[in-house]
Amino acid sequence: MTLPAIIDQRQKVVTVNRLKKFYTTMEQAILLTEKDNGEIENWMPPADAIRSSDGFEKWFDLYLGKHFKIVQRKKLNSGQYQVGLADGSGFVAYAASSTVVYFFFCVDLKYCGSEKYDGKNSFLFEIGKDTKANNRIRFVTSNIGAQYKSREKLLESCKYGDFDNPGTSSKDRRHYCARLIQYDGWQIKKDYPWNQIIVTPEEED
16 A cells, blocks of 8 residues: 555544544443433533533533543633543534534544534534434434435535535535444445545536
């Protein structure tokens, strides 16, 4: 293998390992917190934590933060909260409502930012209400909707981004990439769009 290929493969391994570790740690944190506080529905973010970095920090540290190895904390002006983890990864998070919390996970803290999920350095996770599972609150890769997509749809979204708002913020996002990697058994397969610059299907043609 050439040196660039070796570096690329190494980065893929690190990415998958850190994604899986974050997912597993968060799941375990929720289960441990539920032992003391009841089901997660009972302790989702209160009103003063919604789009408030001060309130979110208080909520996260009270219920989940103690289960992570945190080395850095930072409140952002956007009402979001940034956390650096001991393995070099991190996330930016905020509560969008009392039933939705977004985590923008970054493989390396330097790639962290608000609303960032490019499918290579940063990925989307969500705690949210699943209307297809009796409104149960779940922690998932990507978002709740991604859990019910075929691999073909996951790959399409990861490859082209999401065009629900063409030309603006959604154009360069890859909502479903974390779910695609999980769907594939925590692997980055050969058809995963690792180095692709997002283009529209028309541009590719």
